[in-house]
Amino acid sequence: MKRILIVRTSAIGDVVFASPFAAALRRTHPDAHIAWLIEPGIDGLIAHDPAVNERILWPKSEWRALWKQGRRMEVLRRVLALRKRLHAGRFDTAIDLQGLMKSGFLAWLSGAPRRIGLGSREGSQWLMTEAMPRGGDPARISSEYLHLAQQLGLDTGEFMPSLHLAPAAEAQALERLASLGLAPGGYAVFAAFTTRPQKHWTNAGWQRLAPLVQQRTGLVPVLLGGPADREAAARIAEAAPNIVNLAGATGLGEAAALVRHAGALVGVDTGLTHMGIAFSVPTVALFGSTCPYTVTGRDNARVLWLDLDCSPCRRNPTCGGRFNCMTDIGAEQAMVELAYVLEKKP
Template identity: 70%
Template structure:
């Protein structure tokens, strides 16, 4: 394995979970050239990683926009050019961590003689030379990627999610915190937002938790999220004056830096929450309709999941919008778990 391409184009949480793969490859093949194919935006999470020699950006959004505008021939032209670029890299191995048709096509485009797919489906299995099932202990964080690494005979080490920061980005994030009167290590990040309502904890729960956390731990609640979360963040912050609302004010890399310097993290099943574990911050992860892991690999990270008979329902809730799996998780329960997490430093 002289030239290796990792394909995991998105999303935030999955890239965090997959992050140990690069280090395992570099540890096993220290002279190899390790590249990672990723979409613009999420690439900022892996850009400072010293184990990755090259980041290749897949302009998926540009291609989709051209397709919507009816410029189909231009899309095909760009696809051919992208394939040519990938083949010129002469990768020996392409490892598809997504296992979807789109990622399988990207692996095929490389022309790599060895194409390894993780749980390949949607037809991508026919584009691979090898398929590794999504095995391992499903309760453990990053389990499927660890299992793949083991099947490939890699030196896995502890195989924990780990992120790296650009010093300039880190400095900007600290400046923003200071401008809002927030001191590094003296705040708790609230990661309250996801793309699916069945993964959201309730507004009134966050509002009740905020002053209690401030009183019991001395940590200032800082709300983080993307531009699309601004309206929901305003609603939460309106009922909790102790919250510092930074939603939509940081890019992804800056948000990662905010997590790195947090005193603690509380969040739902979202990529930002998983950053808390990657940075070994005291973390409480609140799961309801999903439970991607219950074994965090960190003594200072706790998972709350009630395990109701209807959970996990993932994308097909059966509760008519009651989301009892989350409603029955009280602020008092979250605070108790936070105190346990903060009492067990990594």
Template identity: 70%
Template structure:
């Protein structure tokens, strides 16, 4: 059997979906299993032993050709990619994204069986079977677990699994060593994501960092992309001991940094969700989005204040105050961090 998984983006959803590949491998040990992803995202999957192949969809190239009005070249690029997919002769495609773009990619394969998860934007018309999204929303990756159950796969524990690239691991450990940090002696901060209503305030991170160092001895290491540099610099200004690696790590190196962290504190973003993959003690801050309250690990906690307006997702009603996140105090986060680290948890006010 030749199987293709399509979940081309985003980082967090690829993390949530990662046990689906393992369940497929456990159920079909002799199958050829491939995963189709966008450039950059593919690096998250490259070291996964459950996969025989990661296929990179040249999305950026197609978009560039479209913007420049080079329609004939775009058509040729699409045809070439279709040929690449069809020469692999996939028997079944699982579209875990359920969007028009992923449905189109599934259709390009020519596979005899195409199964879509919660297909929308018309992609259901390109599927042979659509499985409605389901499962316990409080459990991490529940919709992918629901699909695996529907398909009768051997689930195992069905928790996120990531695999560290050895070269990336060596590189990030050397980078940390330059700052005097060894594995297990630092805490990763993951403060950044795509929407402002999912952010905790810079002032809150600034207040948390020195207290975390004083009470746990763990040095904060900030991870993020080049576009987060200004906000990261603001957080790092709170204490000279903070290590700011924002924009200095590619995705595989960020994975390795989280793998060796003693603690991970972050907002609803892909890096935070990686904590579950390595059983790294994790404190996840949720506000405008619907949280998983159980990531399957005993050493993880979700802070969600359950405001009446939360989750608002992409339609905030608070006029930009984002108090669902702003009302989470550094004291609350620090107390929760002590809990996941197994440290004493004294009584204190979370005000």
């Protein structure tokens, strides 16, 4: 492999999980040119990865908006422009880590003569020259990417998620901390928000945990999230005045830097939580309807999962909206796990 294209366009957590795959490619093929096809906004996660030579952006949201507007010919022009861009890369190998039709189509569009698909489905397997089943120990973080790396004979090394921040994002985060009177390591990130209601913890849980964290560890709770999380964050913060609410106030790069400099992190199944493990921050992950891993690979990271009979249900809850897998997690339980990881060395 001399010119390699990784296709993993989204989402934040999945890009974090996939990050060690690029490093394994680089160790095995130190002289290769490695590109990563990814969506704008998420691309900052790999922008400073020493294993990746270039980012190629797939503006999915723009294409979708044009399609909804009925501008089919413009979409076709965009597709052909991306095809030209990819062909100019002269990739001999494209590796689809997503395994969906959209990602398989992008790998095929690259023109790479060798196209490897991980768990290819939705018909994307017919666009691959090699479709490899997902495998590995599902309890281990990044297991499916590790399994693929092993099947390809790559030097897997430690194979743990890792992120490399932009200096500007790091400086911005440190400046914000100073403005809030917070020191690096002097706060605990609460990563409370994600994409589906069955993955959320309760407002009351966060509100009870916040004073416990500050009283027992001295860490100030800092709530992070995106612009869409502002209202939910305000509801949590209104009954927990010791929380510093930064939901919607930071971009992804600054949020990642705030995670990196945190003294601890408690979060649900969301990208920011997985970043905590990537940065080796003492982390407690609260899982219920999903359980992507229970083996974190870090002594200072633990998963709190009740292992109910109906869990993980993923996208098909059977509890009628009760979500006991999350609502039954108590603040004291979370605090016990947090005290444990704080005692462990990275």
